[in-house]
Amino acid sequence: MSEIIWDLNLIQKYNQSGPRYTSYPTALEFNESYNDDDFQIAAARYPDKPLSLYVHIPFCHKLCYFCACNKIITRHQHKVDIYLDYLEKEIKYRAELFKNRRVTQIHWGGGTPTYLDEEQSLRLMAMLRKHFNVSEDAEISIEMDPREIELDMLDHLRQIGFNRISMGIQDFNKEVQKLVNREQDEDFIFALMKRAKELGFTSTNIDLIYGLPKQTVESFLFTLEKVIELNPDRMSVFNYAHLPSRFAAQIKIKDEMLPPPQTKLDILQKTIETLGNAGYKFIGMDHFAKPDDELAVAQEQGILHRNFQGYTTQEDADLLGMGVSAISLLGDSYAQNHKELKQYYAEVENRGIALQKGLTMTKDDCLRRDVIKALICNFKLDYVSFEQDYQIDFKVYFKEDLELLAPLVQDGLLDIGETGITVSPKGRLLIRNICMCFDIYSRQQARRQQFSRII
Numbered sequence: 479m480s481e482i483i484w485d486l487n488l489i490q491k492y493n494q495s496g497p498r499y500t501s502y503p504t505a506l507e508f509n510e511s512y513n514d515d516d517f518q519i520a521a522a523r524y525p526d527k528p529l530s531l532y533v534h535i536p537f538c539h540k541l542c543y544f545c546a547c548n549k550i551i552t553r554h555q556h557k558v559d560i561y562l563d564y565l566e567k568e569i570k571y572r573a574e575l576f577k578n579r580r581v582t583q584i585h586w587g588g589g590t591p592t593y594l595d596e597e598q599s600l601r602l603m604a605m606l607r608k609h610f611n612v613s614e615d616a617e618i619s620i621e622m623d624p625r626e627i628e629l630d631m632l633d634h635l636r637q638i639g640f641n642r643i644s645m646g647i648q649d650f651n652k653e654v655q656k657l658v659n660r661e662q663d664e665d666f667i668f669a670l671m672k673r674a675k676e677l678g679f680t681s682t683n684i685d686l687i688y689g690l691p692k693q694t695v696e697s698f699l700f701t702l703e704k705v706i707e708l709n710p711d712r713m714s715v716f717n718y719a720h721l722p723s724r725f726a727a728q729i730k731i732k733d734e735m736l737p738p739p740q741t742k743l744d745i746l747q748k749t750i751e752t753l754g755n756a757g758y759k760f761i762g763m764d765h766f767a768k769p770d771d772e773l774a775v776a777q778e779q780g781i782l783h784r785n786f787q788g789y790t791t792q793e794d795a796d797l798l799g800m801g802v803s804a805i806s807l808l809g810d811s812y813a814q815n816h817k818e819l820k821q822y823y824a825e826v827e828n829r830g831i832a833l834q835k836g837l838t839m840t841k842d843d844c845l846r847r848d849v850i851k852a853l854i855c856n857f858k859l860d861y862v863s864f865e866q867d868y869q870i871d872f873k874v875y876f877k878e879d880l881e882l883l884a885p886l887v888q889d890g891l892l893d894i895g896e897t898g899i900t901v902s903p904k905g906r907l908l909i910r911n912i913c914m915c916f917d918i919y920s921r922q923q924a925r926r927q928q929f930s931r932i933i
Contacts, residue, residue, distance in 0.1 A: 481760045483903040484747050488889055493739075496910045496920060498763070499854050500786045501812060502847040503837060503919055505805065508814055512836030514829075520811035520838070521575040527796045527809075528613075529576055530583035531606060532787065533565070534801035536819065537593040539626045542660045543730040544648070544690060544718055548803040548817055549589045558598050561801075561819075564826045566605055568800050571830035573609035576798065581612045583619075583792050590623045596634045603638045617642060617792075619681070624670055625662045632670065636677040643674055644683040645710075649690055650701040657691040657735060664704070671708045681771070682710040688745045689718035691735035698745045699752065706756045712773065713758065713766045714788065715749050717742070750907075762854060762909060765789050782855035789855065802832070810839040841868070842918070849876075850913045857901040857909070882915040 497504045536550045537558060550557075584606060594602065606612065619642035620635060635643075647667060648660060655661045674682055684705055688698060705713065720736060722728040737745070750760060758766040759774045765788065767773040776782040776791045783793035786805050797807040799815065802822040806813045813836035816822045825832040839847065845868050852859035861872035873880065880894060887894055891905030892912055905912060914920050 481754070481903060482750055482906050484750070484907070485890075485904050486743070486747075488891070488904060489743060489907060491889075492886075492891075492908045492911045494911070496914050497917070499850055499910065499913055500784060500788065501805075501807065502850045502917065503812075503839070503843055505812075505814065507919055508812060508835040508837050510835045512811075512813065512833075512838065514831060514833055516811065516836060516838055517806075517808070517813050517833060518575060520808035520813070521796075523809045523811075524796060525578060527579070527794060528582040528792070529579040529610070530785075530790075530792050530795040530797045531581055531585070531610065532797060532799040532804055532806075533584070533586050533591075533602065533606070534588060534799065534804040534815075535561075535586055535591040535593060536589040536802050537561070538588070538590045538623070539593065540659060541727050542648075543658045543727050544660075544687060545727055546719070546721070546725045547589060550819060555595065555598075558594055562598060562601060562605075564823050565602070565801055567826050567830055568832065569605050569609050572798060572800060576610065579611065579796075581606075581610045581616055582795055583617045583790075584612070585618075585787055586620045587787065588621060590626065591620050592622045592627045592631065592635075596631070599635065600638055607639075617681075619644060621646065622670075624667045625660070627670070629666075629669060629673055632673050632677060632679075636679065641679055642681040642683075643679055644685065644714075645670070646685045647701075647705070648685065648687045649693065649698070650704045651693070651697045653692050654690050654697065658731065668708065671710070681712065683712040683714065684708065684710040686713065686715045687718050688715060688749065689720070689737060689742045691731055693737050693741075693745065695741065695744045695748055699748060702749060702752045706752075711768055711771050713753065714764050715746075715753075715766065716764050717746075760906065761789055762857070762906070777856060780856050780858075784851055784855055806836075810844050812837045812839075845870070845875075846916050846918065849916050853899070853901060853913055853916075854909055857906060858898060860898040862897065876916070879916050883912070886912060886915070 536548055538549045538551050539553065541551045618640045620640050622643055622645045624645055649655060650664060671682065686701060686705065720728060720731065753766050757768060759769050761767050761773050761777060772791045773782065773789050781793055783790050785797055785807060796809060799806045802815060802819050803817040804815045813833055815832040816825055816834040822832045849859060865872055883894060886892060890902055891908055892899055892901045901909060901912060
């Protein structure tokens with residue numbers, strides 16, 4: 479069976495706004511009544527679960543106009559030292575709750591984590607290893623900006639324990655790069671990738687964005703050719719969501735420069751076709767991986783997981799986020815730190831933590847989360863596992879939701895059988911629409927308008 483069938487009429491029909499489901503409920507539902515007592519209860523609930531650590535590094539050298547991340551643009555390297563002082567306090571405070579946990583995954587995101595120089599990155603890694611029980615075979619990954627890094631920095635990162643890298647390239651076309659303020663050296667990117675493989679990084683990922691100013695099908699095919707030549711293990715190809723009212727930097731990108739909706743669809747169709755022909759498997763939404771990559775294998779085995787970093791194989795791990803704006807997922811509880819750096823500093827100074835809001839999930843939230851996760855990760859679900867885990871009759875409990883799915887079934891996006899649900903090759907690109915039928919919160923139209931379009 480083909481992984482995807484491209485049906486333009488259906489894609490146009492269902493191309494509305496909706497969540498990306500890196501969490502359910504989404505961060506829009508987090509509230510400030512959630513406090514540190516709730517966090518501590520959540521941290522103690524599953525003491526045997528392994529732990530995944532996420533550290534947010536907000537600093538960047540330059541402003542990329544498309545960016546929607548929580549970042550701070552500065553050329554003052556000493557600001558990192560101040561940030562690490564506060565981060566150390568938070569790490570010490572939080573680590574007390576997780577003394578007996580085994581850390582199986584560490585991820586540095588941002589911003590630009592490679593903004594840190596050798597000494598600073600060594601200091602942060604040493605902090606994590608000192609206060610947490612980091613497994614010898616832990617996955618340790620970092621997001622990289624290839625514009626502001628020396629080649630030998632890769633040697634340093636490998637030396638202090640990193641074994642995975644994710645590189646933001648976005649587009650190889652010089653005109654596009656200039657218009658989004660992200661000009662980069664193509665030869666150096668190739669040198670970085672070559673060096674990463676020589677050093678034994680076990681996984682390499684490249685991020686691209688389609689829908690940027692002046693992109694055409696032909697120009698993006700040029701980018702894809704270069705990326706296929708780079709031969710990463712994984713790829714993320716994101717849809718640019720132009721929301722200048724929410725992200726000030728995007729004002730620099732003029733509407734008339736953007737490719738029209740049909741061109742964006744053509745770019746996506748060609749991307750799926752080109753990467754498929756190059757041997758990459760469509761994992762879901764924006765993610766592609768080689769068939770022998772862990773993500774592809776996990777999906778084949780039905781054990782793929784999804785969290786705030788996207789798709790992951792760490793299904794049974796709790797996620798502890800540290801740093802400004804970082805989000806944690808502990809069992810059935812979400813928690814998020816303050817997004818403003820000054821506020822983050824003030825809270826850590828006063829309390830040792832910077833928790834701003836969160837959510838303790840209800841039984842219904844947990845059930846719907848698991849249904850959405852099964853569909854978005856594995857494109858299928860069996861009723862029996864949910865009925866056993868939650869003591870429900872699936873068809874009775876989700877009667878209204880299954881009725882909402884009826885038009886999608888009629889359009890061939892999925893099949894609802896006696897024992898479960900299977901997403902069709904036509905429906906895989908529209909998996910977010912399918913998940914939204916189980917999402918109680920997104921049924922409010924005002925909620926949907928706060929998300930980007932599906933495609």
